[in-house]
Amino acid sequence: MLNRRILRVKAFQSLYAYEQCKGSNLNLAKDYIQECFQPDLNSMEVQDKKLLDAQARAAIELLEKNVASKDSISLSSEDPLVNQRAQEALKQYHKANRADQDFLVKNMVASAERLPQLYLLAIELLVAFSDHVKTEFEKKKRLAKDTGPVGFQRELNLSTNQIIQRIRNSAAYQAALARHNAHLDDLELEIKEWFREYIKTFDEYQEYITLDNPSLEQDLSITEGILKRVIFKNEVILSYFAEKDMNWTENKSIVRSLASKVLKNVAESTEENSNPLPELAINWEEDREFFQNIFNFTLQEAAESKALIAQKTKNWDIDRLAFTDKVIISMALAEMKHFPSIPVKVSINEYIDISKTYSTPKSKQFVNGLLDVMSKELTESGEIRKSGRGLLDNK
Numbered sequence: 416m417l418n419r420r421i422l423r424v425k426a427f428q429s430l431y432a433y434e435q436c437k438g439s440n441l442n443l444a445k446d447y448i449q450e451c452f453q454p455d456l457n458s459m460e461v462q463d464k465k466l467l468d469a470q471a472r473a474a475i476e477l478l479e480k481n482v483a484s485k486d487s488i489s490l491s492s493e494d495p496l497v498n499q500r501a502q503e504a505l506k507q508y509h510k511a512n513r514a515d516q517d518f519l520v521k522n523m524v525a526s527a528e529r530l531p532q533l534y535l536l537a538i539e540l541l542v543a544f545s546d547h548v549k550t551e552f553e554k555k556k557r558l559a560k561d562t563g564p565v566g567f568q569r570e571l572n573l574s575t576n577q578i579i580q581r582i583r584n585s586a587a588y589q590a591a592l593a594r595h596n597a598h599l600d601d602l603e604l605e606i607k608e609w610f611r612e613y614i615k616t617f618d619e620y621q622e623y624i625t626l627d628n629p630s631l632e633q634d635l636s637i638t639e640g641i642l643k644r645v646i647f648k649n650e651v652i653l654s655y656f657a658e659k660d661m662n663w664t665e666n667k668s669i670v671r672s673l674a675s676k677v678l679k680n681v682a683e684s685t686e687e688n689s690n691p692l693p694e695l696a697i698n699w700e701e702d703r704e705f706f707q708n709i710f711n712f713t714l715q716e717a718a719e720s721k722a723l724i725a726q727k728t729k730n731w732d733i734d735r736l737a738f739t740d741k742v743i744i745s746m747a748l749a750e751m752k753h754f755p756s757i758p759v760k761v762s763i764n765e766y767i768d769i770s771k772t773y774s775t776p777k778s779k780q781f782v783n784g785l786l787d788v789m790s791k792e793l794t795e796s797g798e799i800r801k802s803g804r805g806l807l808d809n810k
Contacts, residue, residue: 418693421669422527422706423746423765427773428665429523430713430742433515440511441482444504448474451500470497477501478508483718485509520710524703526662533660534673534693535597538588540646541638542579543599543606544614549574569624577634581681585691602655609652613645635682639675647671668772705754712749713742720745727785739774740782747786751793755802759790 452471454462474497481487487502552571573579582588592598599606614620619640626633646652647667656670657663676693684691713720724744728736747766751759763786770778793799 419702419705420765420768421530422702423709424669424769424773425523425527425665426706426710426713427742427746427769429519429710430746431739433519433714434738434742436515436519437512440508440515441478443511444478444508445475447504447507448478448500451503470494470500473497474501474504478504481505482508516714520707522662523710524706526660526666527703527706529660529662530666530669530673531591532595532597533656533666533670534677535588535592535595536599536656536659537642537646537670537674538582538677539592539597539599540606540652541641542583543602544610544641545573545576545579545583547606547610548572569626572624572626572629573620573637576629576638577631578638578678578681579634581684582677582691588691591692605655609649613649613652614641617641617645619644631682635678638678642674642678643671708753709746709750712753713746716749716752717745720748723748723789724785727788737775737778737781740770740778743770743774743778743782744785744789747782748789748793751790751799754805755800756805758801758805759794759799763787763790 449471452467452474454464454467473494477497478501481501482505484505487505548571552574617640619637623629623633623637629637653663653667656667660666673693677691680693681691721741724736724741743766747762750757750762750766754762763783766786767779767783770782774782790799
């Protein structure tokens with residue numbers, strides 16, 4: 416389905432979302448405690464507001480001390496009601512976390528499986544604009560009953576674009592469209608409007624239709640230009656994708672990259688009817704297992720990873736480190752420990768690349784340095800054990 420770099424990014428996004436959910440769930444648990452210790456306005460008894468506030472603070476403090484506990488809290492308060500409310504809040508907190516975790520795992524898999532359809536739809540828009548050019552040309556030709564004025568033929572440049580022609584004629588591409596149901600159904604009017612409003616007014620397109628016989632490089636340049644600076648920049652067009660994908664904000668950059676790869680593959684190919692699609696995973700079942708496991712292992716070892724990071728950053732406050740860096744390093748540690756066939760260097764490089772895109776400007780050096788030290792120590796202690804390709808590549 417998708418290569419593992421993309422899957423790591425998707426898992427990272429889901430883990431980041433999960434950590435945000437945990438923060439929200441903790442706040443909701445605290446709100447529950449606060450609500451439990453509000454004065455009962457329907458009671459005939461005198462309400463001690465100071466006592467209730469003190470009980471709420473004590474229960475919240477107890478909750479915070481035991482938030483990492485999976486079972487029950489340490490009943491350290493002398494007030495049974497404080498213990499009870501803190502225990503109830505903790506149960507609600509973990510229940511909400513489990514629900515969020517289950518949802519995010521299912522959603523990230525479904526989201527990954529939707530990516531091919533999305534990037535194919537982006538390419539289909541290029542094809543649709545090309546078809547529209549030809550249709551409009553034929554209409555003008557019929558009305559003029561001639562070939563039109565000098566230079567009129569140049570308006571067909573996008574219709575005869577070599578990149579789009581090769582894509583259209585690719586059997587592998589057509590099969591992928593059918594397999595992923597990537598069809599621009601009922602968008603005929605939108606295609607006309609988008610072409611008129613956004614393509615015809617695009618400066619690069621106006622320069623392109625002044626060319627007599629565009630070269631392959633010029634054909635590639637205009638398709639990339641329309642893809643990156645029109646389709647993936649225009650909010651009206653992007654709303655079409657957002658309606659199809661609830662994760663569009665996170666998926667947009669990946670979809671753009673995949674669609675751009677199609678164009679480059681076509682330009683670099685020397686064979687007719689070759690497969691222009693990006694190199695995707697051969698065994699989706701195996702990669703889906705990797706995808707889910709990297710998410711689950713990272714969560715299972717969150718406490719260990721946090722402690723290890725804190726140990727290696729003694730001069731830093733662990734809670735002040737870039738939140739994304741902590742997620743990235745935790746993922747890398749989980750991968751190095753639990754996937755023996757993946758070389759340590761591969762794992763480190765993959766997560767450095769993720770930090771470049773999703774974290775701070777200084778994260779690359781920080782992540783690289785920390786993972787390099789940690790990987791060596793964990794290998795020496797036996798916590799990281801490689802086999803097969805993973806072992807050979809680390810010699």
